[in-house]
Amino acid sequence: MGATVNTTGSTQIIEASPLTRAGFAEYGDVIETDGARHFAINAGRATRFDDLASVDTAEASGLPAISIFRSVPVPHPVVLSVMERHPWASQAIIPMNGAACLIVVAPAGPFDATRIRAFLAGSGQGVNYRRGVWHHPLLALHHIGDFLVVDRKGEGENCDVVDLDPTLRITVMLPDAAIG
Amino acid sequence: MGATVNTTGSTQIIEASPLTRAGFAEYGDVIETDGARHFAINAGRATRFDDLASVDTAEASGLPAISIFRSVPVPHPVVLSVMERHPWASQAIIPMNGAACLIVVAPAGPFDATRIRAFLAGSGQGVNYRRGVWHHPLLALHHIGDFLVVDRKGEGENCDVVDLDPTLRITVMLPDAAIG
Numbered sequence: 001m002g003a004t005v006n007t008t009g010s011t012q013i014i015e016a017s018p019l020t021r022a023g024f025a026e027y028g029d030v031i032e033t034d035g036a037r038h039f040a041i042n043a044g045r046a047t048r049f050d051d052l053a054s055v056d057t058a059e060a061s062g063l064p065a066i067s068i069f070r071s072v073p074v075p076h077p078v079v080l081s082v083m084e085r086h087p088w089a090s091q092a093i094i095p096m097n098g099a100a101c102l103i104v105v106a107p108a109g110p111f112d113a114t115r116i117r118a119f120l121a122g123s124g125q126g127v128n129y130r131r132g133v134w135h136h137p138l139l140a141l142h143h144i145g146d147f148l149v150v151d152r153k154g155e156g157e158n159c160d161v162v163d164l165d166p167t168l169r170i171t172v173m174l175p176d177a178a179i180g
Numbered sequence: 181m182g183a184t185v186n187t188t189g190s191t192q193i194i195e196a197s198p199l200t201r202a203g204f205a206e207y208g209d210v211i212e213t214d215g216a217r218h219f220a221i222n223a224g225r226a227t228r229f230d231d232l233a234s235v236d237t238a239e240a241s242g243l244p245a246i247s248i249f250r251s252v253p254v255p256h257p258v259v260l261s262v263m264e265r266h267p268w269a270s271q272a273i274i275p276m277n278g279a280a281c282l283i284v285v286a287p288a289g290p291f292d293a294t295r296i297r298a299f300l301a302g303s304g305q306g307v308n309y310r311r312g313v314w315h316h317p318l319l320a321l322h323h324i325g326d327f328l329v330v331d332r333k334g335e336g337e338n339c340d341v342v343d344l345d346p347t348l349r350i351t352v353m354l355p356d357a358a359i360g
Contacts, residue, residue: 008327031328033248036248041189041249042251042318043262044321045251045254045317046251046317047249048247048248049247049248049249050245051245052311053246055243055244058238063235064234064330065230065231065234066231066272066274067230068212068228069227069229070229071222071225073228092245095276096274096275096278097277097278097303098277123277124276124277124326125263130248137222137223137226138222138226146304148306150244150330153231
């Protein structure tokens with residue numbers, strides 16, 4: 001399940017998989033309407049796809065924050081440089097204008113570069129990284145993209161960063177159809 | 181400031197104003213990049229427009245919830261039928277695919293139909309209703325729209341509703357440029 005990691009000489013190639021709830025379950029929530037619990041609201045004029053993510057921001061009196069990230073697109077193939085985690089909170093990222101993006105994660109706990117996985121989020125798909133899950137900073141594809149972010153504000157240092165060994169050239173390959 | 185209310189016979193006509201932070205300040209936050217505090221993140225590849233809304237969901241052990249509302253568009257002119265408020269929490273609504281929508285509010289406190297105001301939210305503009313602010317259920321314009329919603333989950337009855345007197349025919353007029 002999820003993407004394949006191959007190590008070829010000094011280059012680690014990761015193939016991006018389509019983003020699905022089952023594939024992403026180890027890392028957090030997929031925020032999308034497909035397959036979500038839903039019900040009619042507003043006298044039948046709207047549908048509520050309900051409670052799609054576990055927002056976890058209350059540690060040490062933290063509060064949820066809503067922000068917008070505007071990101072330039074990343075060139076293909078994507079060579080990874082850094083991974084980060086938020087030890088005190090979840091972080092949700094949802095495209096605002098249908099922008100596609102690449103989601104790159106590794107399990108919570110001690111960072112292990114051989115366990116990096118990549119997922120291709122389509123239009124209308126967001127994610128919510130569970131607290132402590134390693135992830136690459138936002139990787140927009142094709143166009144400048146605006147993303148709504150729900151994370152934590154409050155005291156404390158809520159970001160750990162690991163620089164990836166540049167000699168490894170850890171590289172994500174997109175499916176042909178996703179190369180803009 | 182804000183829209184004008186005219187009462188003509190038994191019809192109350194409300195002209196929708198463009199959505200701005202200054203005009204909406206009495207009701208909550210405008211979630212948009214224009215004019216927002218921002219700084220570079222991700223080694224300069226992205227900009228964070230930071231902390232755009234006051235999420236207020238902790239009353240009675242409530243938790244923030246992330247949902248998606250999918251709404252059919254409303255016909256023009258818009259005749260209002262009902263207003264609601266969430267006495268225990270804020271509610272943020274942000275378009276996911278650039279959909280325009282109409283925001284209709286009245287001040288917190290005892291409901292007063294003569295104080296209803298309407299704002300036209302453009303592509304890329306969301307709002308966060310402050311706790312207790314009266315608002316009309318989602319009014320998407322032109323197309324079926326998906327909207328990301330950040331509100332509250334937890335115990336308690338967090339929605340009060342008032343049915344508007346149908347003989348009043350409280351009607352919102354859009355600017356000509358916004359009539360699809």
